[in-house]
Amino acid sequence: MRKLKWVLFVGLGVMVIMAALALAKTPNTVKKAKLTTERGAKLYNVHCAACHGVDLEGGMAGSLKDGQWTYAKSVNEIKNLIKNGNADVGMPAFKDQLTNEDISALHTFITSTGQKKTKAATQANQASHDLINTNIWMDDLDTPWSLVFTGKNTALLTEKRGDLYQIIDGKLSMAPVDGIPKVNSKGQGGLLDVAIDPDYEMNKWVYLSFSHQLETGAVLNMTKIVRGHIKDGKWQDEQVLFAAQPEHYIKTHHHYGSRITFDDKGHMFFSVGERGRKDMAQDITRPNGKIHRLMRDGTVPKDNPFVNKTDAYPSIFSYGNRNPQGLVFTGGRLWETEHGPKGGDELNLIKSGANYGWPVISYGRNYSGTELTPYTNMEGMEQPISQWTPSIAACGLDVISGEMFSKWNGYLLAGALKYKELRLIKLRDGEYVSEQILLKDKGRVRDVTIGPDGAIYVILNKPGQILRLTPGIGYGAL
Ligand code: HEC
Known part of the structure; x- marks a missing residue:
């Protein structure tokens, strides 16, 4: 009986500690992800928006928002494409300008924004090719x-x-x-x-x-x-x-x-x-x-x-x-x-x-x-x-x-x-x-x-x- 009490007591303690840890951890992870996305957004504006459009809806190059990938599908393919480019289709290589961490931030930004596809975004995507x-x-x-x-x-x-x-x-x-x-x-x-x-x-x-x-x-x-x-x-x-x-x-x-x-x-x-x-x-x-x-x-x-x-x-x-x-x-x-x-x-x-x-x-x-x-x-x-x-x-x-x-x-x-x-x-x-x-x-x-x-x-x-x-x-x- 005594032993059981003791086990319960310890178990409870561990749970409390774990809960506290989780509480402490969650906001930090969220904050970190947010920072990464923000960094990705900044890099995107400087290096990518010119071709892929300000809102990723496409322009001179295709949309990165429609969830349809042709040249790169997996995380690694996307990262590799950004790094090494694809001269055949006109996607430049960024390995001299961006670090691996930059490229990860860009990937996070592109894919997190891509999930938010809405009807309006698709419309903008179609139309952006005829801005002028x-x-x-x-x-x-x-x-x-x-x-x-x-x-x-x-x-x-x-x-x-x-x-x-x-x-x-x-x-x-x-x-x-x-x-x-x-x-x-x-x-x-x-x-x-x-x-x-x-x-x-x-x-x-x-x-x-x-x-x-x-x-x-x-x-x-x-x-x-x-x-x-x-x-x-x-x-x-x-x-x-x-x-x-x-x-x-x-x-x-x-x-x-x-x-x-x-x-x-x-x-x-x-x-x-x-x-x-x-x-x-x-x-x-x-x-x-x-x-x-x-x-x-x-x-x-x-x-x-x-x-x-x-x-x-x-x-x-x-x-x-x-x-x-x-x-x-x-x-x-x-x-x-x-x-x-x-x-x-x-x-x-x-x-x-x-x-x-x-x-x-x-x-x-x-x-x-x-x-x-x-x-x-x-x-x-x-x-x-x-x-x-x-x-x-x-x-x-x-x-x-x-x-x-x-x-x-x-x-x-x-x-x-x-x-x-x-x-x-x-x-x-x-x-x-x-x-x-x-x-x-x-x-x-x-x-x-x-x-x-x-x-x-x-x-x-x-x-x-x-x-x-x-x-x-x-x-x-x-
Ligand atoms: C000079 C124009 C140009 C710039 C700048 C550019 N791209 Fe591209 N990108 C292209 C072209 C062209 C393609 C080929 C397919 C298309 O038209 O979408 C492409 C394709 C891609 C693809 C694959 C899309 C698919 O359908 O598989 C990704 C991902 C991508 N670019 C990311 C980026 C990122 C991230 C940046 C900024 C670091 C960037 N691009 C900058 C022209 C550009």
């Missing part, structure tokens, strides 16, 4: 570079070789604007960006950036910015807003940067690429590898970050930028995209006086594939908001506004030359959320702009076309 309708708005252009609308049905277009055209109702003027500056269109140079003053209605100022060649001696070039008026097809009243000191011109023919944009406080921003001389991006006595800020008339704002530094270019706003070819100001923030080397194209939020690290830190490698720098981050240098490895060749950037795509207002549109893509980037309060490919394989995207009608206009370098994108059935079903 694509029409050719203009054709047979000669290497178009930049487009800006000047009115409801009027626009200006630059062609790289050195011509500025007026467009009325989707047709080029008979002759290019007469008397614009001479450009050196060799390599990546030429007549590059065109922009209009925020008060264009009143003052009619048109801004141009181009590769300017010094007239003396050897062939030396640098990005230059001017503004002028167009009257009766002629370029007039030209003012030079930015020209580098002649001793800072360089003989290379690439990395001119050259995008122009404006804020709401009277400033003009423009980019100058590092011109193939990467170390100069860190040198503030040089104009290349920088984002610059001037007043619209070319004078230097008193509060520019380096106005008091001896020998610095007073127009410099940020430095350590490689070849920035996307620049847009929206919601009080200046966004920039720049070409990385092999890998490491960047989306940056540009801040006054900040160093974006090129070439000291980078997510890219040398074109030959060898290591460029061992560092991807360093104290005192900015991290990109997001980066693209492998490089998409980011070029052209605008922000969605207007009625036509009102569900996407405030999202960025980023073009890509090499990947022949237009990407839709979702942001929230200056933070990167996710991105999705809207357009693929129509041609090398040089520039993108929202028209006064709210449609998206995509400038294709080759073939020389401008596409007009409007909402498709899938957009309405979102």
Whole structure:
């Protein structure tokens, strides 16, 4: 009897302990699983959403949500596919970018989200392939570079070789604007960006950036910015807003940067690429590898970050930028995209006086594939908001506004030359959320702009076309 009591007593004790352990353990396991899923979701947004869709509902690649697996079924097959890719179907390998733990977190995220398939999700999946309708708005252009609308049905277009055209109702003027500056269109140079003053209605100022060649001696070039008026097809009243000191011109023919944009406080921003001389991006006595800020008339704002530094270019706003070819100001923030080397194209939020690290830190490698720098981050240098490895060749950037795509207002549109893509980037309060490919394989995207009608206009370098994108059935079903 005594013994039985004792056994009962011990048994009860063990049960109490086990129950306590279970209680203590459950919330932790749940918490851990939740953390893993969250980590998976973050990784998914950065590495996978572009092809598989923001909500896993598919886009350029298939849905990961419909529970139908074709290429990978078991846990191991899925993990292996993420690791090693499948070149035949276009699924990239991620073994260089993701750890085993990352891949496990991704697997957890994908499969846990997949279980939640609902009717609505299936509908979104079907529709997401037709988010936009694509029409050719203009054709047979000669290497178009930049487009800006000047009115409801009027626009200006630059062609790289050195011509500025007026467009009325989707047709080029008979002759290019007469008397614009001479450009050196060799390599990546030429007549590059065109922009209009925020008060264009009143003052009619048109801004141009181009590769300017010094007239003396050897062939030396640098990005230059001017503004002028167009009257009766002629370029007039030209003012030079930015020209580098002649001793800072360089003989290379690439990395001119050259995008122009404006804020709401009277400033003009423009980019100058590092011109193939990467170390100069860190040198503030040089104009290349920088984002610059001037007043619209070319004078230097008193509060520019380096106005008091001896020998610095007073127009410099940020430095350590490689070849920035996307620049847009929206919601009080200046966004920039720049070409990385092999890998490491960047989306940056540009801040006054900040160093974006090129070439000291980078997510890219040398074109030959060898290591460029061992560092991807360093104290005192900015991290990109997001980066693209492998490089998409980011070029052209605008922000969605207007009625036509009102569900996407405030999202960025980023073009890509090499990947022949237009990407839709979702942001929230200056933070990167996710991105999705809207357009693929129509041609090398040089520039993108929202028209006064709210449609998206995509400038294709080759073939020389401008596409007009409007909402498709899938957009309405979102
Ligand atoms: C460049 C585009 C691209 C990116 C980026 C991409 N994938 Fe894929 N993925 C594909 C393609 C294409 C397929 C082939 C089948 C299809 O279209 O779904 C595929 C297939 C898959 C499959 C197998 C689906 C099946 O039906 O068996 C999985 C799982 C998968 N991807 C996961 C991922 C994960 C996780 C990421 C991010 C780490 C990722 N993918 C990034 C293009 C991409």
